[in-house]
Amino acid sequence: QVQLQESGPGLVKPSETLSLTCTVSGGSIISTTYDWGWIRQPPGKGLEWIGSVYYSGRTYHNPSLKSRVTISVDTSKNQFSLRLTSVTAADTAVYYCAREPGGDWLDYWGQGTLVTVSS
Amino acid sequence: QSALTQPASVSGSPGQSISISCTGTSSDVGSYNLVSWYQQYPGKVPKVMIYEVSKRPSGVSNRFSGSKSGNTASLTISGLQAEDEADYYCCSYAGSRTLVFGGGTKVTVL
Numbered sequence A: 001q002v003q004l005q006e007s008g009p010g011l012v013k014p015s016e017t018l019s020l021t022c023t024v025s026g027g028s029i030i031s032t033t034y035d036w037g038w039i040r041q042p043p044g045k046g047l048e049w050i051g052s053v054y055y056s057g058r059t060y061h062n063p064s065l066k067s068r069v070t071i072s073v074d075t076s077k078n079q080f081s082l083r084l085t086s087v088t089a090a091d092t093a094v095y096y097c098a099r100e101p102g103g104d105w106l107d108y109w110g111q112g113t114l115v116t117v118s119s
Numbered sequence B: 001q002s003a004l005t006q007p008a009s010v011s012g013s014p015g016q017s018i019s020i021s022c023t024g025t026s027s028d029v030g031s032y033n034l035v036s037w038y039q040q041y042p043g044k045v046p047k048v049m050i051y052e053v054s055k056r057p058s059g060v061s062n063r064f065s066g067s068k069s070g071n072t073a074s075l076t077i078s079g080l081q082a083e084d085e086a087d088y089y090c091c092s093y094a095g096s097r098t099l100v101f102g103g104g105t106k107v108t109v110l
Helices: none
Strands: A003-007 A018-025 A034-041 A048-053 A059-061 A069-074 A079-084 A093-101 A113-117 B009-012 B018-023 B035-040 B047-050 B064-069 B072-077 B086-093 B099-101 B105-109
Touching: A003 A093, A018 A034, A018 A093, A018 A113, A048 A069, A048 A079, A048 A093, A048 B099, A059 A069, A079 A093, B009 B018, B018 B035, B018 B086, B018 B105, B035 B064, B047 B064, B072 B086
Parallel strands: B009 B105
Antiparallel strands: A003 A018, A018 A079, A034 A048, A034 A093, A048 A059, A069 A079, A093 A113, B018 B072, B035 B047, B035 B086, B064 B072, B086 B099, B086 B105
8 A cells, every 4th residue: 555644844833845755665655557646725725736856857847837936756765845945934733745647637636734934 | 837726715514515626737637637626634644535536545535536527627425424524625736746745624513
């Protein structure tokens, strides 16, 4: 059974960079079948797809966030990561990582981690 | 890439059937048979209920079904039960390996 777990700081100051890592267990991140994605959900609001990465390192982004987002993969650690620069209070959200079969749906999700942007 | 449009809320009595619509454009829902639906309880992780318009993952009740016509996809819940009360989100492939979500629909069982 594949499991995903997000990790990273729960508090980030405005204008700084949010960094999160997703560790995959129970399966290899090296797969031609899956992309590995990031999704966020501000408190009381809906889901927003941030972007995804293929094991080769190729990345895909939500156009509205693309200029601030970097997604990377470390196959040696079975992890992938998210960096979001120049954060504001609007970036406060629960951040989820998930597996994307074929890049078109999300089957396994992490538990999510709340990141608050505040000074 | 704009969010897909869902009704804010839908309600029904136990045993009834309800449908949730998800309207996109010819660039997302209308172009691909790649719409998925997620159920989310408060404070919990979303769970996929339908993928690729009408496919059900193993373990999902057959009371949940999906369909699509043009730029609009729909999730139907038959034989509504109290445990179906949750938020539901649609999601569509939008080309170039990107995804877009709907705003979410709160389902209330009366």
